[in-house]
Amino acid sequence: MAEIRYTCKRTAVSTKPVQPGKRLPLSVLDRLMEPKHLRVVYYYGSDDPAREAGERTRTLRETLARTLTSFPKATGRLQRDGEGRWEIDCNDAGVRVMEARARGSVEDWLRNAGREDELRLVHWEEMFDTPYFWSTFYVQMTEFEGGGFAIGLSCIHLLADPTCATMFIKAWADMTLNARLTAPPPSFRALPKRRPSHRNDPDRHNSLINHCKSSINTSSLTPSAKFGTLSLAFTEPIVRSCIAMARPVDAPDGPGPSPFEALAGLFWACISKVKGEREGLVSMCLGLDVRKLLGLEREFFGNCMVYNNSLHARDNEEDNSLPGAAKAIGEMMAKLDKDGVMDLIEWLEINDDTRPKNTRSLNFSELLFLNLEGIEPDTARFEDTHAPIRVSCYFEPTCKEGQVVILPSTPEDGSMSRVVMVTLPEDELVKLMEHDLVMSLRPIILMGLNKNRA
Template identity: 25%
Template sequence: MEIKVEIIKRETIKPSSPTPPHLRCFDLCLIDQLQPASFISLLLFYSNNTDHPPLTHVKSAEISHTLKASLSETLTRFYPLAGKVKDNVSIECSDDGADYLEVQVNCRLSDILEQPERKLLRRFLPKEIDSSCLLLVQASFFCCGGMAIGVRVSRRLADASTASMLIQAWAGTALGSGEAVLLPEFGVASRLPPRRELSATRSVNEKSAVSRRYVFDASKIATLKAKAASGSVPQPTRVEAVSALIWKCARTVSRPSKLVQIMNIRKRVVPPFPESSFGNLMCLFVAKTGDRETELQGLVIELRKGIEAFTENYASKFQGDEAFSVFGESYKEIDNLYAESIHFIGFSSWCRFPLYEADFGWGKPTWVTVGDLVHKNFIVLLDTRDGGGIEAWVTLSEEDMALFECDKELLEFASLNPRVKN
């Protein structure tokens, strides 16, 4: 059956209260300025389960009204997302609003979850019309009563932590528990001020790349962690073990000698930033290994060294000019990797963010996954619904993927695109 996604309505959701005049200009922080002109994309799928009133008995218009009203309230708290980029230094908080789409899908949610494909999943994300819009939302209603919420938020304002906080605040507002959720803290730019001399960032497009989904069950990760343990790292984390295995298997394909890890720095700097800090608070570190280092234990050690080196060398330098120097070096190293065509692989972990707690009033998500993936040689890690496993979206060139997806050691620990358990 051909799956059709029909747009029923498209509108702009404005904040429920106007932004006060003294907040109309929001300064980007230094790290915001360095982000590409693209979006973080997330998809949350909700089944028509038996623990809540069936969605088939509730008009989609009523559900959509709840989503829109709560989004409007949430935008008052996250007011920069309702504005427009003024220049490479600030956001004009003009209450222009977020783009909202309501669509109808002619299939059951179970048809999508049977074997999720990236090309099909993109259809549940809102398409960009106004290039200046910073937040886009799409509510997709399936004929079985299930639904999907697709969110795209500008990377100029949000990292994974900020995107997760936004979704939690929105869901809490819809559920009527908005007072219990974290409120964003907007003081990052005072400590990491923007630099007017920085040029605008460019968008990234990797049309030749393909993505595959791998799921590591909790029991397999336990075995993998035991295999990856060593005297130097006796207790590797889930993310370290899975990242090292993917790095190891990728080395047999494209031989990436360097691994670029995106790290949330809110709690890793001195003094720490509040957990609810709004914006991009992440840093890149590079783990390196020689051509002979192919053992899992050694790769985990290199990953741990990268984190420890960051803490030792940079944690106390996130103020003013020192911060500019730190990030200048970090991004210069990444630019050199691209310029010199050095094989490397990048990782971003969304694990431990409470995305599976996003209950808008009809239960928690059946499945949460990432949306668009455009970076070649890049991997995104997320929790599975039980919290113990990891879902990895791996994006490689077509040629490399043809070899990577057949790797026996990888398939010993991970399942290639299994059915999402409903």
């Protein structure tokens, strides 16, 4: 395991105070994610080896303080409102910052790092009995002695989804490079409401509501198996090959699936076989960003992902094929509409229980797939010529059956290129790395149990 020295832990506060008494309520979509947290790592390549040790960290520390003026939700603290619901007291208490140094270059690190190494680059502390003093966001800045650096951000999922996390890092990069935000500031408004004339019956049982009901009534279990993470890079030609393989057999000349549908279908089919399914697919849950669907701006800062589970016929022999899995995912995505999401939000609001001991949160009992294709990590440039060379995202604690995160790769690999992060029990991960269908595409192994095997 590579050596990391944690040199300092401090609190960063914004340079401009928030208006006294400002509070931000959390939505019903926020409150569903309370037990979870996110960890994101951005890697930047080696540049000037003569740079003074700690010079970059000092610069980033100063620009972080200026960035925080636009993110009062990140610098505030959790407290209960008069009805017992969580809200953010925007009191400028700040975010916790960890500064660290690592041996070697960032490129050396990436050639050898595994899941546990990577998680050491993004500090996180669990909240216990003192939420008012606990930082909901943590930042870690790690400089590599041989060149390069890493930015780690962790936050409680109660306040933000992956889009928000990457929005924060991009704003920080803009402030460092341009001394200002180049995109609109984050928006902290409430989720949209239906007009009374357009109101549907929120008690009608659409699939989103049914899945939510089953998930919040499922007890949260800590997985007993040891999990590993496999990260694979699919360049644009590889993704195109996967799309061709995923075309419906009954319509070979029709429009093919999207990159996400093809890759998610590939891993759903292969993981199902790894988990022992012979005639069907394991149950899965699909997480999708619905900002655009709800007419919200990209800068909406809060949870705006919804989760739906799969409906598949186990007696269909093609169900566990790549084309069958990709088709099922495409159908799930096509059926997601604004009315269905608004029904879910209204059902959650009607059935909201404000008592803290009756917290209603999602407990994923299925294999989870997260679509993070829209996060645009390459725009987070702290220096003019340096886009991140890799980005990783973790959804913690790991779901019982595992999870698959699909996000963009570097632009050099093509606009359709993707990185797929698969987290499974280690014995299943070994089988997946040996699966003929995955390895036939020859993806680049970025991180795995034994990265040098291929």
